[in-house]
Amino acid sequence: MNLIGELLIAILVLLGALLCGLGAFGLVRLPDVYLRSHAATKSATLGVLCVLAGAFLFFFFYIEVVSIKLLLGIVFVFITSPVAGHLNGRAAYRSGVPLWKGSVQDDLKPVLKKRETKQTDTQHKLE
Amino acid sequence: MISVLLNISLVILALAMLACLYRLIQGPTRSDRIVALDTIGIHLLAVIAVLGMQQRTEDYIDMVLVIGILTFIGTAALARYIERDAVIEPGGDKLDR
Numbered sequence: 430m431n432l433i434g435e436l437l438i439a440i441l442v443l444l445g446a447l448l449c450g451l452g453a454f455g456l457v458r459l460p461d462v463y464l465r466s467h468a469a470t471k472s473a474t475l476g477v478l479c480v481l482a483g484a485f486l487f488f489f490f491y492i493e494v495v496s497i498k499l500l501l502g503i504v505f506v507f508i509t510s511p512v513a514g515h516l517n518g519r520a521a522y523r524s525g526v527p528l529w530k531g532s533v534q535d536d537l538k539p540v541l542k543k544r545e546t547k548q549t550d551t552q553h554k555l556e
Numbered sequence: 557m558i559s560v561l562l563n564i565s566l567v568i569l570a571l572a573m574l575a576c577l578y579r580l581i582q583g584p585t586r587s588d589r590i591v592a593l594d595t596i597g598i599h600l601l602a603v604i605a606v607l608g609m610q611q612r613t614e615d616y617i618d619m620v621l622v623i624g625i626l627t628f629i630g631t632a633a634l635a636r637y638i639e640r641d642a643v644i645e646p647g648g649d650k651l652d653r
Contacts, residue, residue: 439561442606446565446572449599453572456579456595462587465579469595477602480565481620484605488614499605502620506601509628513594513635520635521587 434490438483445479448472461529462521470514477506562610566603573599590634597627 455468481503488496522537573596580592601620608616637643 435558439558442565442609443561445602446568446606449602450568450572452595453575453599456592457575462585462591465588466591469576469591473595473598477598480602480605484609484617487609491612492614494614496614496617498617498621499614502601502617502624505621505624506598509624510594510598513628513631514591516632516635517587517590517594520639521585524587524638526585526587 431490434486438487438490441479441483441486445476445481445483448476448479452476461532462526463518463532464529466514466518466521470511474506474510477510478503481506559610562606565606566610569599569603569606573603586638590631590638593634594627594631597623597630601627 449472452469452472455472456465459465459468481499485496485499485503488494488499528535576592576596576599580589580596583589583592601623604616604619604623608614633643
């Protein structure tokens with residue numbers, strides 16, 4: 430039992446650290462804000478989740494406490510980290526950061542343009 | 557075995573934070589810098605969890621919660637600042653899109 434727990438903790442912590450490193454590598458190498466945000470947000474979230482789950486198992490096996498605060502931290506990071514990445518991507522798009530020239534699809538552009546024309550139409554009617 | 561492995565994980569996380577620091581200094585736009593700061597904060601959570609495992613104490617777990625909350629609030633405020641040039645607008649939300 431103890432050996433299995435140790436092995437599980439080792440795999441979880443090392444996998445989490447490797448995923449964090451992979452996300453940082455993507456953050457350095459990718460060409461665009463949006464692609465960088467994609468790499469950083471997803472892999473860092475999964476990596477931190479793995480490390481925190483390993484810490485939970487560690488405290489469960491070695492100190493024999495069930496750390497509710499750690500579970501709360503896991504749930505909180507799992508909810509807020511993709512939300513933060515999405516907020517940042519939307520802010521970058523609306524403040525006019527250009528897409529990488531190799532990007533093939535831009536779904537937000539026609540939606541924003543349609544809303545803009547609708548707004549100007551209502552303004553004309555009001556005037 | 558497990559202490560060696562925790563040391564290896566700490567080294568990998570430190571290298572990842574250094575890479576984020578490079579993006580924080582180099583980043584062409586402000587959004588790049590915000591992404592890098594957010595990622596540094598999230599990696600800091602993992603570093604604190606590994607430190608708590610290394611010293612066999614659960615006193616660091618409060619810090620995980622606090623840093624997670626502060627990172628999220630800081631990123632949300634900075635993204636709002638970039639989007640509207642103000643975190644809290646004086647006359648309410650004018651950018652009604």
